[in-house]
Amino acid sequence: MHQEIQSEVVIIGSGPAGYSAAFRCADLGLETVLIEHQERLGGVCLNVGCIPSKSLLHIAKIIKDASELSESGVFFNKPIIDIKKINNWKEKIIKKLTTGLSNMGEKRKVRIVQGKALFNTDHSVLVKNKKNDFTIFFKHAIIATGSKPIKIPSLPNEDNRIWNSTDALSLKSIPNRFLIIGGGIIGLEMATIYSALGSKVDIVDRFNAFLPSVDKDITDIYIKSIKKRFKLLLNTHVKSVEKSKDNDLIVKIAEENSDENVCCYDNILVAIGRSPNVDFLGLEKIGLKLNESGFIEINQQLKTNISHIYAIGDVTGFPMLAHKAVQQAHIAAEVISGKKHYFEPKVIPSVAYTDPEIAWVGLSEKEAENNDIDYEVSLFPWSASGRAHASNCTLGMTKLIFNKNTNKIIGGSIIGTNASELISEIGLAIEMGSDAEDISLTIHPHPTLSESISLASEVFQGTITDLLNLKKSLLN
Incomplete structure (x- = not known):
């Protein structure tokens, strides 16, 4: 059956970018249709990405922490891994959150249409599912179709033992020997999970x-x-993957300027990056521009070269982060409603939810050098933190980068437990143009890991008492 729908705004994709845009449009009084080709809202992030990975990382951390408590006099038996129960628990979390999204959409009177969208014209899309097809006419459209894992063409990708991140997070099995190709955030997080669950994990990355x-x-x-x-x-790449007589995956691995090694693995995860999900949209039909990397070109108001069509989230390029996507979604909705808003953040934080976690925001040292900024680094090692000692996480550090001419903070990074929960303070300080004194004079609770940020600022100021004050003679 064919139906026609008229709407002010149509949003394609219901991940963090898409549902945030739909809900913000509805809150601003715009008649909104949200198109999603999967059965549930939430996109990759909620269903097969951010949320399931954090669920499994939580389990991995508990296993590691429990094993380390023996040094403190508390002993646990070796954990028993019940994959079925873990997956049921993970699915329960996802279902609760996706149901919440559906309920919020319903209460906001957002019309949800299931199916894949294809642009007919620059003011209409065709959507088909198993039962119906729809032509949806719109005044404005927002493309939020996300991204997909990149494959390595030379690998036997038809073999179901070669996984992408979605496969790895489905936790069908725990391989004894597990190879991860790609040392980025996804690869490192999967190594954290599977090594805790009992796999022997190797990560290879072709860069140094x-x-x-x-x-x-x-x-x-x-x-x-x-x-x-x-x-x-590092400096290592996979030359070939073949099946042995015993049906193992035989992998030839070559390190730069070194001989090949031949290793056997039960599964291989390809985690070399993601590409924009735009192939099925028919963008060439309406003349919508992509850049050389295949991402949709946008301006600071998230408009494409067709001014009433917007793009947000992973389809717009790096960094591919849900929190960036949500902010873009709000701006796009507000621009459509008539507000003169722009997407112009000073910084966007990034996090590797590994163990220990790594979080960073603003400029790195290399970026400061490339921008000819006269900068100074200020470090506070967690080995000097009472809370870190009490929490068995002294192998951590808080690092701040200041502009030496203005004393303003321009970047920061943290490695250690809950770095993901600490990094936002540094991001806020950069956004607000704070200097070292602003941060160091902000009283932080003690004993906490968060006080490492103010203490690192005190190091820069030369007022630190929790470490030897190396600037003392300079300030006298």
């Missing part, structure tokens, strides 16, 4: 550094922390 946006002094701490849990092989 992982997390290239993060300063080396931070990543060096991470490498030290994971040595006993899994291997991270």
